[in-house]
Amino acid sequence: MENVLIFEFKLRQMTDQKKLLLFLFLSIQNISYCQQPSMDFEKYNPKSTLVVPEHIRTRAKYPFIDVHSHHWNMGTQDLRELAEPMEKMNMAVMVNLSGGNGERLLKMIQNIKKNYPDKFIVFANVDFDGIGNNDWAEKAVRQLETDIRNGAKGLKIFKNLGLRVTDTSGKRVPVDDPRIDPIWNKCGEMGIPVLIHSADPSQFWEPMDEYNERWLELKERPGRKRTNEDPVPWQQIIDEQLRVFRKHPGTVFINAHLGWYGNNLQKLGQLLDEMPNMYTEIGAVLAELGRQPRSARAFMIKYQDRVLFGKDAWEPEEYLTYFRVLETADEYFDYYRKRHAFWKIYGLDLPDEVLKKIYYMNALKIIPGINDSLFPD
Numbered sequence: 001m002e003n004v005l006i007f008e009f010k011l012r013q014m015t016d017q018k019k020l021l022l023f024l025f026l027s028i029q030n031i032s033y034c035q036q037p038s039m040d041f042e043k044y045n046p047k048s049t050l051v052v053p054e055h056i057r058t059r060a061k062y063p064f065i066d067v068h069s070h071h072w073n074m075g076t077q078d079l080r081e082l083a084e085p086m087e088k089m090n091m092a093v094m095v096n097l098s099g100g101n102g103e104r105l106l107k108m109i110q111n112i113k114k115n116y117p118d119k120f121i122v123f124a125n126v127d128f129d130g131i132g133n134n135d136w137a138e139k140a141v142r143q144l145e146t147d148i149r150n151g152a153k154g155l156k157i158f159k160n161l162g163l164r165v166t167d168t169s170g171k172r173v174p175v176d177d178p179r180i181d182p183i184w185n186k187c188g189e190m191g192i193p194v195l196i197h198s199a200d201p202s203q204f205w206e207p208m209d210e211y212n213e214r215w216l217e218l219k220e221r222p223g224r225k226r227t228n229e230d231p232v233p234w235q236q237i238i239d240e241q242l243r244v245f246r247k248h249p250g251t252v253f254i255n256a257h258l259g260w261y262g263n264n265l266q267k268l269g270q271l272l273d274e275m276p277n278m279y280t281e282i283g284a285v286l287a288e289l290g291r292q293p294r295s296a297r298a299f300m301i302k303y304q305d306r307v308l309f310g311k312d313a314w315e316p317e318e319y320l321t322y323f324r325v326l327e328t329a330d331e332y333f334d335y336y337r338k339r340h341a342f343w344k345i346y347g348l349d350l351p352d353e354v355l356k357k358i359y360y361m362n363a364l365k366i367i368p369g370i371n372d373s374l375f376p377d
C-alpha cells in the first residue's frame, strides 16, 4: 500500500512524456508476464487426472480371427513367433494378406500346413505389372486360379491400385478399370472374398494446416500427402471402388479400414444397405469408432453381420486397445498412435452376440477353409 502511494505521488510530479514512457514500460512488462513458454502440439501430452473404472483386456473375450495382417516372410519364418502371442491374446486365426502369388505364396502355405495348419490363412495378390498387354487379364486369372488351388483363401488388393498402378502406356489404372473385371468375376466364381484397400484417409487430400485432423501424420509421413492432381481427388478413387462392388454383386468384397468412412458412419451404413456383397473391417481405424461411442455402438449393432475384426500392423500389445474398445464401457482412454488420433477414446460395450459376429462368425461365413471347431457356437 505504501509503495502504491509513493508511486502515485511521483506520478503527479512527472511530465506527460515521462508518463508515456512509464506506461510503455509497464505494458511491455505486462506482456512478458502474461506470455508463458510455448509448447509443440507434438510434445503436449497431458496425463489424464480422470478417475473412472478401468477394464484392461489382455485377451479377447472370444477366440477371434484377424482378417487384416501383413507378413512377408511366412515362407521361411518360424511361425512360433506369431503363434505364441496369438495364443496369449486369444487370436485363433490370422489372415495374412501379403501372400503374393506363385512360388512365394506356395512356400507360405507349405510352412503353415507343416506347422500350424489351423492358425493361418493366406490371401493372394494380383500382379498389375503389364496391365495394358492383351494377355494380362488371362495370365492374371490363370495365376489366381493356381494360387487358389495351392491354398489361397482370398484376394487382397493393395491401395496402389487407384493411386500408383499405371498401365503399359503410363496411365493411372482406375480401381474400376474394366480390364480387371475378369479377376473380380473369378473370385466370385471360386467363392473367395476380395479384401480391398482403396485411397487413404480423406484428410491426406486436404490442406496441411491447423484444421487438418491428420496434420501430425502428414508431418511424420510427408509421402502420404495427396492432392486432387496427385493422383486424382479422394472421392474419385472411392467412387471407382464402389462401382466395382456394384458391378460385381456375385463377388464378396471386404472394404478395408471401414472404407475410410469411419468418420461418417451414416454414409457407410447407406453403402452397406445398398450393397449386400460389401463387408468391412476395422483395421487401423479403431480411434474413429472410439471417438463416437454412441454412434459407433449403434452402427456395430445395426451392421453386426457385416463388420469383421482387422488390425493391420502386427503389434501384439496394441490389440488390447481393440478389446477394450469393443468389449468395455471404459471412458476417455488412450489410443496408441497419436498421428491417427490425438483424442481420447471410449468403449462401445458391445453385446456378446455382436462381439461373436465381429470376432469370428462373419469371417467364418465369407472366408473359406477356416476350421470352425476352434470357435464357440
Ligand SMILES: [Zn+2]
Pocket (backbone or CB within 6 Å): 068, 070, 197, 312
Ligand atoms: Zn493393410
